[in-house]
Amino acid sequence: MDTVNKERNENAINKGLNKTNTLEEFYAGSGILLTGATGFLGEGLVEKLLRMCPRITAIFLLLRPKTDETIEQRFKKLIDDPIYDDIKAKYPSVVHKVYPVKGDVSLPDLGLSREDRNLLLEKVNIVFHAAATVRFNEPLHVAVNVNTKGTLRVIELWNELRHPISFVHVSTAFSNANLHEIEEKVYNTSLKPSEVIDMCDKFDETSINQIEKKILKTYPNTYTFSKNLAEQIVASRCRDLPVAIVRPSIIGASLKEPCPGWIQGISAFTGILLLASRGCATAIRGRKDARSDVVPVDFIVDAIISIAWHVTLHSEHEVKVYNCTSSANPFRWGDVQQFVLKHSRETPLKDTLWYPGCPMIANKYIFNVLSVIPYVLPAFIIDIFLRLRGSKPIMMKCLKSSYKLFTSVTYFTTNEWTFQRENCSDLARKVKMLNDSDMVKLDLGDMNWEKYIAIYLMGIRKFILKQEFQPTARQRLSRLYWIDQISKMFGIMIVLWIIFLILY
Numbered sequence: 001m002d003t004v005n006k007e008r009n010e011n012a013i014n015k016g017l018n019k020t021n022t023l024e025e026f027y028a029g030s031g032i033l034l035t036g037a038t039g040f041l042g043e044g045l046v047e048k049l050l051r052m053c054p055r056i057t058a059i060f061l062l063l064r065p066k067t068d069e070t071i072e073q074r075f076k077k078l079i080d081d082p083i084y085d086d087i088k089a090k091y092p093s094v095v096h097k098v099y100p101v102k103g104d105v106s107l108p109d110l111g112l113s114r115e116d117r118n119l120l121l122e123k124v125n126i127v128f129h130a131a132a133t134v135r136f137n138e139p140l141h142v143a144v145n146v147n148t149k150g151t152l153r154v155i156e157l158w159n160e161l162r163h164p165i166s167f168v169h170v171s172t173a174f175s176n177a178n179l180h181e182i183e184e185k186v187y188n189t190s191l192k193p194s195e196v197i198d199m200c201d202k203f204d205e206t207s208i209n210q211i212e213k214k215i216l217k218t219y220p221n222t223y224t225f226s227k228n229l230a231e232q233i234v235a236s237r238c239r240d241l242p243v244a245i246v247r248p249s250i251i252g253a254s255l256k257e258p259c260p261g262w263i264q265g266i267s268a269f270t271g272i273l274l275l276a277s278r279g280c281a282t283a284i285r286g287r288k289d290a291r292s293d294v295v296p297v298d299f300i301v302d303a304i305i306s307i308a309w310h311v312t313l314h315s316e317h318e319v320k321v322y323n324c325t326s327s328a329n330p331f332r333w334g335d336v337q338q339f340v341l342k343h344s345r346e347t348p349l350k351d352t353l354w355y356p357g358c359p360m361i362a363n364k365y366i367f368n369v370l371s372v373i374p375y376v377l378p379a380f381i382i383d384i385f386l387r388l389r390g391s392k393p394i395m396m397k398c399l400k401s402s403y404k405l406f407t408s409v410t411y412f413t414t415n416e417w418t419f420q421r422e423n424c425s426d427l428a429r430k431v432k433m434l435n436d437s438d439m440v441k442l443d444l445g446d447m448n449w450e451k452y453i454a455i456y457l458m459g460i461r462k463f464i465l466k467q468e469f470q471p472t473a474r475q476r477l478s479r480l481y482w483i484d485q486i487s488k489m490f491g492i493m494i495v496l497w498i499i500f501l502i503l504y
Contacts, residue, residue: 010209022436028055030165031123035105035154036130037061038078040169040264041251044301046098047083047258052305052439054091058123062131064104064111075100079252083258105131105150110157122162126308129154130170136268136408137220140212141200147226148233155237166242166308173249173293173325173419175228176409178218184321186235186245191215193229222410235319242311248300249293249325249419250412252380253459254440255452257298261459268409269294273404273453274460276337276346279354279480280398285367285406286413288334288360293325293417295444296452300324302440303427310427321418322427331449333413334360339453348477349461350470351400353382355477355484362414367406 020026031050036042042061049056061078063071079095088095101120104111112120131154133146140500151169158167176187199211212222219225231245252270253263263270275281303324312318336359344356361367408411428442461467 018435020309022434023305023309023431023439024053024055027053027126027305029057030125031058031060032056032126032128033060033101033120033124033157033299034128035062035150036132036170037063038074039130040205041248041268041297041300042130043078043081043264044254044262044297045130045256046078046299047087047306048301048305050084050087050091050094050098051258052436054094056097059098060101060120060124061098061104062105062110063100064106065102071100071102079166083262086258096099105153106146108153110153112157117157120157121160124161125163125165127154127158127161127164127167128170128304128308129168131171132223132227134223134267136223138222138226139208140215140222140226141208143222143226144196144200144229147223148193151230151415152233152237155234159237164242166244166311167238168244168246168304168308168311169230169234170304171245171247172224172227172233173247173323173417174220174224174412175231175247177220177224177415177417179417180415181420182323183420184323184423185425186231186319186321187228188232189225189228193232196229196381199436230322236408238319239318240317243319244307245302245319245321246300246307247321247323247325247419248303249295251297251300251329252294252452253296254298255296255433255447255455257301261455261457261462262297263456263459263463266464268405270456270460270464271405272336272409273340273456274464275398275402276340276358277352277356277457278349278398278459279344279352279356281356281358281402281406283358283367283406284333284337284360284413285362285364285410286333286360287362287416288337290333290414290416291327291330292333292413293327293419294331295324295326299441299444303424305444306427306431306440306442310430313430320423322423323421324424325419325421326444326447327417329418329444329449331446331447335449335452339450340457342450343454343457345477347457347469348473349465350467350473350476351465352406352477352480353394355480357484364410384494396469 016384018473027049034042034045036443046059046061049059054160061075063074065071066074079098084095101116102113103116109117129151131150133143158164173182176182179187179239200208215225234243234245250269251267253261266274272281272284300498307322341356361370381394386393424442431437431440431442
């Protein structure tokens with residue numbers, strides 16, 4: 001099957017697809033399949049493809065129905081998003097090239113009907129596989145089924161395409177988080193993907209949990225481990241083919257496209273910024289000097305679109321890997337903390353709950369003490385006050401959410417990685433030779449991180465909280481500042497009183 005696909009791809013490439021002068025020309029007349037279209041990255045990818053490559057023949061979106069939502073309803077919600085308004089105005093007919101296809105990467109044969117499968121096999125040329133479960137604490141068998149077996153199912157479909165051009169698998173830069181220097185290559189695990197899949201399929205829950213505990217001694221969570229297994233499957237099944245693995249680091253709000261600060265949903269990093277800006281983050285567990293490898297979503301979208309073209313240029317034995325990270329222009333966790341607090345105080349949210357001011361603490365025990373103990377009593381008192389007013393108590397809940405979030409990301413805020421980026425650098429050089437290279441941004445060397453955090457917080461306000469800035473928020477913040485100071489003094493007095501009682 002690999003040999004047949006190689007011959008088909010060489011025939012397609014010989015037609016000149018890799019000799020185009022623009023990315024738009026490369027995509028013209030092509031059919032695309034995208035998994036994970038309703039996710040943050042997927043939606044950004046659809047928007048950019050429609051805006052940049054209006055001559056695409058069709059974009060098929062693999063959508064799974066939900067209990068309370070059909071794929072038609074999910075598709076309508078997706079395509080009615082305001083981020084497509086400009087495209088609809090400029091190219092009114094282009095959105096009619098987007099088609100929902102009922103399917104699910106967690107099901108055998110992707111849950112496709114025979115009709116839909118035959119349609120995709122005939123019409124699709126380029127596949128972008130971005131579907132995944134990104135929950136860090138997903139049970140091992142669930143993460144493996146979606147992220148690992150799901151990738152295998154998409155590859156099986158790709159191997160049967162009548163006219164394939166390229167395949168891009170979206171992984172994560174932290175798929176090898178147990179290493180600290182990561183090259184653009186696929187790393188093998190001690191357990192082979194087939195062995196892990198067999199164990200998850202055949203073993204009972206207790207046995208799988210025991211295996212998971214052993215795995216988590218090396219890997220920070222089941223997400224990164226299952227994505228590593230998926231990479232190994234891509235590498236072994238797609239040799240000699242125009243196939244790429246893209247490894248983005250932490251994907252954040254957009255820098256410019258489709259508009260500054262565009263964000264969808266609350267990821268771990270977005271959650272940190274939101275909690276800190278609302279005053280719900282009491283402390284952040286992390287090292288100030290450690291690199292926080294964040295990349296704007298539009299940077300990753302541009303990279304993926306360019307990579308689908310780049311991998312068709314040369315026939316290589318190994319699958320190409322691209323570490324799409326910001327390590328060339330380091331951004332430290334201490335900078336994140338400083339910039340978030342600065343801009344949260346300059347343009348506060350209207351529903352700020354406490355004065356933003358969370359220290360960054362590396363020591364686990366000091367973090368456990370300072371992130372909870374000084375705040376429990378004030379939070380408890382405020383919740384009682386809210387109950388008396390007939391409002392819903394939220395402070396203790398926010399305190400628990402904050403602690404849970406920062407505990408779950410501790411591995412990433414206390415460690416740092418060095419990513420080699422030779423393939424990404426070559427990609428940037430090759431794209432510069434194209435006539436429409438100004439349509440994509442592949443270099444973050446000139447990134448102003450403080451400005452980006454300000455844009456990010458504006459995006460959280462606009463797209464997550466659906467708020468406009470109100471001058472009265474500054475008055476509220478001023479009152480919260482004095483409440484915070486009084487609470488700290490009161491807390492110190494209680495601690496000193498307890499110490500006095502213990503000593504005397």
